[in-house]
Amino acid sequence: MKKGMKKFLVALLTVSILTGCGSNATKDTSKKVDNTQTEDTAAPTEIAKKGSITLMASQNWIKDVDRELFKAFEEETGIEVKILLTPDNGYLTLLGTTLSGGSNAVDIFMYPAGYEMISAGLPEVALDLTGEAWIDNYEDWAKEVNSYEGKVIGFSTWGVDYEGILYNKTLFNEKGWKIPGSWAEFMNLCNTIKAEGITPLYEGINGVWHTQSWVYGLTPAISAEKADYIEYLNAGKENKFADITSFKTGLEQIKSLFADTTNYTNDGQAEDWFGSYPALQNREVAMMFTYSAYAAELKANGSTDEWGMFSVPLLDNKIGVSNGGGIAKYINKNSDYIEASKELLSFLAKDENLEKYYSARTDLVTSSFKNVESVNATTATTEMLKNTAAIPEVMFIKNVLYWDPNVYQYLQGFSTGTVTVEDFIANVDAYRAEMFDIAK
Structure with a gap:
């Protein structure tokens, strides 16, 4: 196992131990299922079926507009996006479990951009996206925080706050x-x-x-x-x-x-x-x-x-x-559905879909993509x-x-x-x- 991934998995194991032993630790054992969402504290074991890709995220990282865009993507391409959500407190541990051993259990996963993803060893499991057309529309800061050794590995629609x-x-x-x-x-x-x-x-x-x-x-x-x-x-x-x-x-x-x-x-x-x-x-x-x-x-x-x-x-x-840039999406390089996953990112990067996304994400005050008209700073942002x-x-x-x-x-x-x-x-x-x- 390479050093970076070893750091990542050991650190996540430590998080698991501390969370389980802490005096204020809580465990959410509920499971909720609908057309676009699965929440469970257990590590995912289901491999994406033909015609679908699985995206893993912490529970507060997926918004209603994400689900709307995923549904539109399915209608346009026939590819379903299955969302696997975990409680915030357990996400890091489950992500480490899910990605270990070259697993293909998830096709796309979410994680903070910037140095955090580098120190976690994610460049060893994330697909190189450098050749994707949407990168030309990235803001400079977004390209920087989603890159490692000159290669873009993260897709971000969040912003600096x-x-x-x-x-x-x-x-x-x-x-x-x-x-x-x-x-x-x-x-x-x-x-x-x-x-x-x-x-x-x-x-x-x-x-x-x-x-x-x-x-x-x-x-x-x-x-x-x-x-x-x-x-x-x-x-x-x-x-x-x-x-x-x-x-x-x-x-x-x-x-x-x-x-x-x-x-x-x-x-x-x-x-x-x-x-x-x-x-x-x-x-x-x-x-x-x-x-x-x-x-x-x-x-x-x-x-x-x-x-x-x-x-x-x-x-x-x-x-x-x-905050340095927020949360990004990464394609698991061990996925069986790399092309479908890349197609999803390209769909989300279309101008009309970016406008829809930022129009709904009123919690974002900057855009990671150029020339987005629907993003607005708050009075708190401008005053700061x-x-x-x-x-x-x-x-x-x-x-x-x-x-x-x-x-x-x-x-x-x-x-x-x-x-x-x-x-x-x-x-x-x-x-x-x-x-x-x-x-x-």
Whole structure:
């Protein structure tokens, strides 16, 4: 087995072990089936039948417009697209199981673009798409984040977005609240909001993925302290997060925020993402650390307030954070239906289908393809880009090898007082050391 794929599968096995043993782990054993969707926590074993291709994704990565386009593709070509969805918490483990051993159980799979897919070893199982005609219509950034060693391997219709503190601009104007320019001002703002009987932040702290955004918010500070931090941390286990002062001091601020549970929602739900919509719309909370396109989702859900965004002020930061490009589709090079899979990607890349896709995806504020007219930035996007002190930095998890999948539990420990900042950093560095050793 090649080193890259070994890294990928071992890392995913570790995720599986940690998820199964974690105190807040949950297991969804439900199975739902309709014409386009299968959800199951078991690894897929069915090979695509003649006239169909199987696409594997995490449950929130496939939208209604995707299903509509897949159906249109079937009507035009006679090729059915069978969607295999898994719960978010189990996707990485199941993907590793599915792709191992040169399996052809799925024809197309989804995974984050950029350095994440490279460090995961996906170039060893993803088909080279360099010769496809639609690549000429790629935006430069999309071509870059979907390439490895000069070869395009990913097909992306997602876009670059920006992360920061989304706030109810209408409510802020009514109350006379000001955008904070420092961490001290931010904490004072939280106290002011609480005095009005409103919870400052929506944060389902028991969720696996979202709360970690606060840690990624330290990216500009880390970059300012050590411009070559990516190369440094990726060089080997001897180079540690413990070596970066801003990482420690930033975590201390995050810990102080979470230690006071009156600063945010904490309803004990493992994945309570969808609870954020009514909480923000009903003004139960005033702010949320999220992506700028979320403002469009609130509008689509019925919100009439205006939403803005400011850079997370950890360590008095004033620079935005970028997600680096979102999720892409990859063709399994071991698939028995490579030509049919390539035909699907070409269909999705047609101008009229891109316009339909981006018109429906109001959660996207940029396009990975050129000259798309139906994509629009939100007020939160434009405000973030207007006020950021420099070009937004790509969150470090997109570039740094071996990020501990158990970080969400360390953040929960901040809220309960069971985890110290020193514990957090030691655990992150220990995980990275283990992964470096395994990858040798």
